[in-house]
Amino acid sequence: MLICLNGQFIPQEEARVAVNDGAFLYGDSLFETIKARHQQILLLEQHLRRLEQAAQLLKFPYPRKQIESACSELAKHLTTPASRIRLTLSRGSCQGLLYPAHDQGWFLLTAAPYDQINERHREQGLSCCLAPNQRVNPFSHLPQLKHGNYADCLYARNVAHLQQADEALFIDHHGNLLEGATSNLFAVIDNQLITPPLGNLVLNGVMRRQVIDAAGELGIPSSESPLPLADAIKANEVFLCNSLIDLVPVSTIDGKSINRGGLWKEIHKRISLRIDP
């Protein structure tokens, strides 16, 4: 694994977090998970913009120029066909619950080989269960940010794992689907693409935006509106997306088979041309 701390490459054994770091004590960090193909980091500008918005909202130090130059250095060292890059921001060491001074912050880039989903598996689709936990506080801004406090998502993801499902889907108390534990969700109903609206409980996914834009280019109407579970079960197709998997259709939700339309494939092709020609 490649490790770059504040722009300096260091061996993994030397990568340490202080015991009083807010990222460790309170999960108070921000992060992005980004894909690279060969030495090209995909959609970096979009990831950095989202990180910047989160940093502004939560008042994290955000040394954008240094992060950008560290990313281009990192890219030169990538040797595998695909890599998973994680960018983490911390405010640094805490004294009590007060935010530390800005100059204590750090950023970390790690890069590890990423095994891309093969086309046969993509065609097979993903089995999904429903997350038993809810993102209960609709006024919290954490679910809309990639904040280190990812307890909801970790819990849901592990429930999926225990049930031998590929992903867990969050649902709100009205019975509307929101998103996956690590992905955004789309359904095709009457030839229209529907995705749950951004709000306090849905992450503004980088790939979600790509899907909406690619659909627009293909002349496919799309709408950001509530998606009742019952509608998704009857939809022509349902698919999930994130920056690592791109788009993958859903085969089952909670044991019920989902129809298998083919619009996701067209959109996927279009996105591949846009971001990785």
Ligand SMILES: Cc1ncc(COP(=O)(O)O)c(C=O)c1O
């Ligand atoms: C909760 C959640 N929603 C959506 C996504 C998809 O985001 P992106 O497309 O930016 O990878 C992720 C990615 O990890 C996520 O954790």
